[in-house]
Amino acid sequence: MSDIPRRITLAQWDLQYEQLQKAGTYQPDYGGPLSRHLNDGDQRLLKLRFDNSAAALRLWNFLLTEEDRLRDARAAGKKLIGTMKDLGTVPVMAYSFDNLVAFYPDGAWWIPCVMELSAGLLSIADSLGIDESFCPVRAMLGAFVTGAHFPLPDRLICSVGATCDDFSAIAQRLEGLGHSIFFWEIPHRRKAEPGEEAVNLPGGFSAPKCQVEFVESELQRIKTALEETAGEKLDEDKLSAGIKKANQVRTYLAELRRLAFAAELCPIPALEMLIAEMLAIHFCSDRQETIEVLKELLEEVKARVKAGIGVLDADAAKIFWINPVADLQVMNLLEDCGGRICGTEYLFTHALDAIPENIPALEALAQMALADPMVGSSTERAQRICADIHRFGAEAVLISRIPGASHCALEGEVISEIVQDNFDIPVLEIEVPPVIDSMRPTVRTRLEALVETIKARRTR
Amino acid sequence: MKTIIYTCPYVPAEWIAAHGLRPSRIIPDAAGATGPLGRSEGVCPFVQGFISEVLTDKKAGGIVVTTVCDQMRRAYDILVRRCDVPLFLMNVPNTWQNVTVQKLYIDELKRLGRFLIGLGGTSPSDDALARIMLDYDTARTSILIVGGYLPARQYAETIAAFGKDGPGEMRNNITLPAQQIEGMPLAILGGPLMRRDFDIFDIVEQAGGHIVLDATETGQRGMCAPFDRLGLRDKPLLELAGAYFCGIQDASRRPNSGLYKWLKCRLTDTAPRGIIFHRYVWCDMWHAELQRLKDWTDLPVLDIDTAGNNQTAKQRTTNRIRAFLETLQ
Numbered sequence: 106m107s108d109i110p111r112r113i114t115l116a117q118w119d120l121q122y123e124q125l126q127k128a129g130t131y132q133p134d135y136g137g138p139l140s141r142h143l144n145d146g147d148q149r150l151l152k153l154r155f156d157n158s159a160a161a162l163r164l165w166n167f168l169l170t171e172e173d174r175l176r177d178a179r180a181a182g183k184k185l186i187g188t189m190k191d192l193g194t195v196p197v198m199a200y201s202f203d204n205l206v207a208f209y210p211d212g213a214w215w216i217p218c219v220m221e222l223s224a225g226l227l228s229i230a231d232s233l234g235i236d237e238s239f240c241p242v243r244a245m246l247g248a249f250v251t252g253a254h255f256p257l258p259d260r261l262i263c264s265v266g267a268t269c270d271d272f273s274a275i276a277q278r279l280e281g282l283g284h285s286i287f288f289w290e291i292p293h294r295r296k297a298e299p300g301e302e303a304v305n306l307p308g309g310f311s312a313p314k315c316q317v318e319f320v321e322s323e324l325q326r327i328k329t330a331l332e333e334t335a336g337e338k339l340d341e342d343k344l345s346a347g348i349k350k351a352n353q354v355r356t357y358l359a360e361l362r363r364l365a366f367a368a369e370l371c372p373i374p375a376l377e378m379l380i381a382e383m384l385a386i387h388f389c390s391d392r393q394e395t396i397e398v399l400k401e402l403l404e405e406v407k408a409r410v411k412a413g414i415g416v417l418d419a420d421a422a423k424i425f426w427i428n429p430v431a432d433l434q435v436m437n438l439l440e441d442c443g444g445r446i447c448g449t450e451y452l453f454t455h456a457l458d459a460i461p462e463n464i465p466a467l468e469a470l471a472q473m474a475l476a477d478p479m480v481g482s483s484t485e486r487a488q489r490i491c492a493d494i495h496r497f498g499a500e501a502v503l504i505s506r507i508p509g510a511s512h513c514a515l516e517g518e519v520i521s522e523i524v525q526d527n528f529d530i531p532v533l534e535i536e537v538p539p540v541i542d543s544m545r546p547t548v549r550t551r552l553e554a555l556v557e558t559i560k561a562r563r564t565r
Numbered sequence: 566m567k568t569i570i571y572t573c574p575y576v577p578a579e580w581i582a583a584h585g586l587r588p589s590r591i592i593p594d595a596a597g598a599t600g601p602l603g604r605s606e607g608v609c610p611f612v613q614g615f616i617s618e619v620l621t622d623k624k625a626g627g628i629v630v631t632t633v634c635d636q637m638r639r640a641y642d643i644l645v646r647r648c649d650v651p652l653f654l655m656n657v658p659n660t661w662q663n664v665t666v667q668k669l670y671i672d673e674l675k676r677l678g679r680f681l682i683g684l685g686g687t688s689p690s691d692d693a694l695a696r697i698m699l700d701y702d703t704a705r706t707s708i709l710i711v712g713g714y715l716p717a718r719q720y721a722e723t724i725a726a727f728g729k730d731g732p733g734e735m736r737n738n739i740t741l742p743a744q745q746i747e748g749m750p751l752a753i754l755g756g757p758l759m760r761r762d763f764d765i766f767d768i769v770e771q772a773g774g775h776i777v778l779d780a781t782e783t784g785q786r787g788m789c790a791p792f793d794r795l796g797l798r799d800k801p802l803l804e805l806a807g808a809y810f811c812g813i814q815d816a817s818r819r820p821n822s823g824l825y826k827w828l829k830c831r832l833t834d835t836a837p838r839g840i841i842f843h844r845y846v847w848c849d850m851w852h853a854e855l856q857r858l859k860d861w862t863d864l865p866v867l868d869i870d871t872a873g874n875n876q877t878a879k880q881r882t883t884n885r886i887r888a889f890l891e892t893l894q
Contacts, residue, residue, distance in 0.1 A: 234853065234855050234859075235853060235856075239852075265660060266656075266659050266660070267638065269635050270634055270849040271849050273635075273659065273817070273849075273850070274816075274852070277820065288659075288820065289660065290658045290659065292658065292669065293638060295654065295656070298676070315672065319665065323665070326663070482642050483639060484642055506607075509607070509847075509849075511636050511639075511847075512635060512639060514606070514607035515612075515636065515640065515642065515643055516639060518602065518604070518643070519639075519642045519643065519646065
């Protein structure tokens with residue numbers, strides 16, 4: 106275990122790094138002081154607070170060196186698969202091949218934040234007719250145009266159907282610019298009707314068997330496309346092995362989440378937990394290293410919980426967070442205001458649930474794809490959120506609106522109503538743009554009000 | 566007879582009528598009050614209008630919503646909580662290239678059929694379905710034929726009336742104008758129009774223009790392909806599905822190359838001198854097509870974005886259309 110856990114600045118991390126080096130702490134080949142990433146333009150790091158553990162350092166370095174890994178993979182003769190929108194399903198398949206590496210160009214939505222708008226990606230999107238009325242994922246278009254933030258993939262695979270309009274429209278714009286995209290259909294998940302066989306999906310949702318079969322047929326098309334790109338066949342054994350590896354990641358994350366959200370003292374900050382959860386989607390372009398990174402982080406968290414120490418005050422307000430934030434700093438801000446994350450739903454809970462291992466592999470992945478909270482109704486999503494609120498004991502819900510996102514316009518109201526039908530707890534909506542600096546006082550005031558409300562209710 | 570209301574063009578009226586129920590495609594008047602929604606920020610005005618219209622409709626015996634766009638898909642979640650009328654969410658795939666998605670659409674039609682039977686409808690025989698399809702097809706053909714001779718507003722209203730009331734006596738009710746319509750030929754392209762947006766046709770006419778191609782969802786573009794008579798006789802449901810699912814081209818399709826193929830043909834046929842691109846704020850599907858359309862066509866394109874409900878916006882639209890026509894003179 107590292108020193109007394111606390112949240113530190115980038116400058117403090119440089120000092121901490123020297124101490125770790127002197128102590129001979131293991132560093133992977135992508136390791137090094139965090140501040141070196143400023144040279145890549147990652148200016149937002151200067152305004153963030155980080156967990157001070159070696160495990161967190163490894164996590165951050167792993168995240169911030171992904172572009173290098175992708176370029177190395179290409180140099181090593183591997184093919185790059187740009188998977189879009191499905192958030193977790195296709196990468197499990199891609200990483201089951203020996204020579205494919207999958208990543209999400211969607212991840213470019215954090216570049217405007219991390220580089221504090223200096224990369225100009227949003228301006229490029231503007232020039233292509235995709236303005237600020239779209240979700241910040243429009244930064245992806247700029248990244249494709251500049252080619253500066255990830256190597257252009259050898260194949261693009263994008264799910265459409267029961268997805269958000271922003272992403273679908275942006276993907277179409279990308280296709281119109283000459284980037285060939287393999288579109289596949291994910292249908293809106295519904296419940297089985299009388300006379301239809303129902304399938305229980307990972308995470309607790311259910312769907313009619315015919316929908317699982319349909320998605321399986323779509324995944325079969327993807328598998329064939331990947332086999333063409335890879336130049337090798339993907340048999341059942343290989344895919345099953347890939348699922349087992351993905352489940353190893355998910356097992357670590359499940360334990361991390363349980364400890365982070367339910368321990369008496371919060372053992373790990375919200376920001377590091379957000380990044381850890383994100384690793385489940387495409388393993389940050391290195392599946393085995395993801396497992397190692399999470400293993401070390403979990404060990405750190407376990408040690409802190411065992412020692413009864415944490416990074417936040419014991420009376421921190423327990424908040425369930427819905428949707429990922431475009432500006433990472435907001436996760437710090439919540440904690441600065443006296444809050445603590447006790448449960449999350451960052452749009453990809455299906456990438457956190459264990460994939461069934463006792464059924465044919467493609468069928469298991471089809472079940473996983475259909476378990477995506479965003480392909481079903483907001484009502485079902487809210488019900489799952491309610492189950493997790495109960496599990497982790499959250500005292501309030503914060504719905505983080507993504508600017509321009511089609512789902513955010515109407516889902517907040519449904520989720521809010523259902524949460525309040527089930528629990529007597531406050532629900533707050535805030536909107537988080539890629540860089541909140543100009544709105545920081547407003548957001549801070551709203552977060553403080555929520556925290557105060559929670560604490561006042563404890564004494565009722 | 567129960568009335569089943571819907572607005573999406575991918576819902577085949579013939580299928581509802583064949584079940585012995587009355588299909589009625591509704592077009593919201595305007596964005597409507599935000600009352601049913603806690604907040605309207607980010608909500609597509611057409612979706613807002615649809616929600617308002619549905620919640621105030623006292624005659625509907627059933628409501629069909631589709632998944633063509635995300636906001637409409639989520640509007641279903643709102644309606645389920647606010648509305649006592651039975652609702653059906655029909656899955657309309659965005660992809661179209663392979664047989665499995667076409668089969669999915671047909672399966673959804675069958676599921677819709679079961680919903681309709683649950684509302685008191687009856688399962689149609691092939692012959693009954695074919696007869697109704699023929700009736701609708703004949704009416705649609707008549708509308709398309711006279712379309713070129715009608716003022717644009719009258720044409721749009723004729724299509725709207727056909728969607729709302731079905732074929733009925735409409736073929737005999739279309740009155741052709743005594744004089745040939747003149748004016749700068751323009752096309753209008755976009756998603757659905759609300760009733761109040763039909764004023765655009767008047768604005769164009771008053772400014773010296775004439776819409777020769779209504780490629781909005783509530784116009785010609787939202788009409789299914791003509792039925793093949795042999796297919797109609799042998800496998801009417803397959804024919805119906807093909808004419809709707811493969812025959813209606815929309816921005817939501819992935820990829821949506823079919824929309825541009827369709828548009829190219831219609832632009833060649835009608836020879837407009839410019840395109841009015843109509844979109845609602847927060848409609849991502851159509852908004853994203855604006856720049857692409859400009860890159861694709863040599864014709865001048867006028868972007869009309871609207872929130873669908875205020876007089877200031879109408880004045881702005883009027884001014885923009887006038888200026889557009891002046892530049893085209």
